[in-house]
Amino acid sequence: MIYLLRHGQTEWNKIHRLQGVTDIPLNDTGRQMARDAYAKYKDISFDCCYSSPLIRAYETAELFLGDRNTPIIKDERFREMNFGPYEGTYGYFTDETHPLYSWFTAPETYVQKDGVETFEEMTARAVAGVEDIRKNHDISKENILIAGHGAMCASIICYYKHMPLKDFWDALLKNCELCELDF
Secondary structure: OEEEEEOOOEHHHHOOOOOOOOOOOEOHHHHHHHHHHHHHOOOOOOOEEEEOOOHHHHHHHHHHHOOOOOOEEEOHHHOOOOOHHHOOOOOOOOOOOOOOHHHHHOHHHOOOOOOOOOHHHHHHHHHHHHHHHHHHOOOOOOOEEEEEOHHHHHHHHHHHHOOOHHHHHHHOOOOOOEEEEOO
């Protein structure tokens, strides 16, 4: 089985500041969320973990896995979407003049601009990572964890559930939410 795990809370999550590939660490709440998730799912053993190299996802993986002795492999394909010059900005959900407003409110209408990674680019790299895991592991016998990010995890879920782009944000995991990926 393949499981997806979104990282714990960061200060930027808390204040609704757009993170993307900006390497923001977990805050104390995010660390506690990961420890709580460890306790909640302690009976699941994981044979291997693939993690985004961004510190918030990698630290979440370490805390979530706890004493399981599961190897963690950093994989660039599981990093968050690159929001280019808009990383660090506010108002992307609430300000209709924000360049990424439609990306978050009506993704099917968003037109790529200013070097922001597209849905298609993010999905292609993330799904390529999942497909490599499926080739290299017997997921009928092994539990594999992918520790990543909101949009990246949603892109994987949407791809395998054949969800239309307009429903993209319906697949968003909460911080430290674990999801079984069903093929």
